[in-house]
Amino acid sequence: MNQVSTSQGKETKVETTVDYLPAQKPYHQAYAQETTLEVVRTEAMSHFGVADFTDRDRHEFHLEFEGGRVDYTQTLVQLLEHRKGVHLDLVEQVTAGGL
Amino acid sequence: MGSNPYPPIDEWRLPEAAVAATLASVVGAGRRGNEAGVFWLGARAAAAEISAVVSLRGRGVFESPGRWQVSSAVYGVVSRLARTNDLTLLGTAHTHGRGLPVGLSITDRLDGVRVPDFLAIVIGDGGAAGNPADWSFSVFDGGDFRNLGGDEFARRVEFVDADVALWRANADGVSAWSRREDE
Numbered sequence: 001m002n003q004v005s006t007s008q009g010k011e012t013k014v015e016t017t018v019d020y021l022p023a024q025k026p027y028h029q030a031y032a033q034e035t036t037l038e039v040v041r042t043e044a045m046s047h048f049g050v051a052d053f054t055d056r057d058r059h060e061f062h063l064e065f066e067g068g069r070v071d072y073t074q075t076l077v078q079l080l081e082h083r084k085g086v087h088l089d090l091v092e093q094v095t096a097g098g099l
Numbered sequence: 100m101g102s103n104p105y106p107p108i109d110e111w112r113l114p115e116a117a118v119a120a121t122l123a124s125v126v127g128a129g130r131r132g133n134e135a136g137v138f139w140l141g142a143r144a145a146a147a148e149i150s151a152v153v154s155l156r157g158r159g160v161f162e163s164p165g166r167w168q169v170s171s172a173v174y175g176v177v178s179r180l181a182r183t184n185d186l187t188l189l190g191t192a193h194t195h196g197r198g199l200p201v202g203l204s205i206t207d208r209l210d211g212v213r214v215p216d217f218l219a220i221v222i223g224d225g226g227a228a229g230n231p232a233d234w235s236f237s238v239f240d241g242g243d244f245r246n247l248g249g250d251e252f253a254r255r256v257e258f259v260d261a262d263v264a265l266w267r268a269n270a271d272g273v274s275a276w277s278r279r280e281d282e
Contacts (some may be wrong), residue, residue: 022187
């Protein structure tokens, strides 16, 4: 769950959680509100040891929120705008014929 | 960044009920000449028991004579199911058609879930090969998938008597599954 947390005298952070289906535990990190979802995607992929690559197919990892692909230019605070909490999933998309 | 997301697995505990559910899910597609498959879920641990079988059928699941593929939307659905039930994807099992090698193809190796100790099973004869001793069990060792040979298979795969949860999933969502082949 992502939650905006405020501590007096400290920068507000967004507690961010990303699940990856084969991993035992999710990725947790507190990010600044203005962090883009592309940054979250990149750092979650690093944590889970996965990367986009192309062989005969194109393999890309994406973040989903409530079943939909997120906009990577969006910031965490924008994603949270209409919700109290979110939980992201990292999923792999394989597109045939990448080469 | 936190702890290792993939604690090592020394052995997999595979309930006979998971074997039966897997076969029930894939054999129909096999009769139609298509490959099909399931996800095996459980808790990742030194002794990791498969405690749920997810039958994959419908939108976002592509079954064809030469390829079985699951869309990212289906992975998302199963990811949310697993989170809710505190489960992890431990492996996949899919079929190869009659006359084809019972082992991972190049496509299987490239498209498989490439995380440490992930299991990839191939069932021969379109799912008609009912004895798991005749299936191929491969494990991702960090570089590639490696077949679990005789001694290692015997040491690391234990067949147990235990119940498993059954679900059917596709890009539209997930539902309970009775294990009936054509439900």
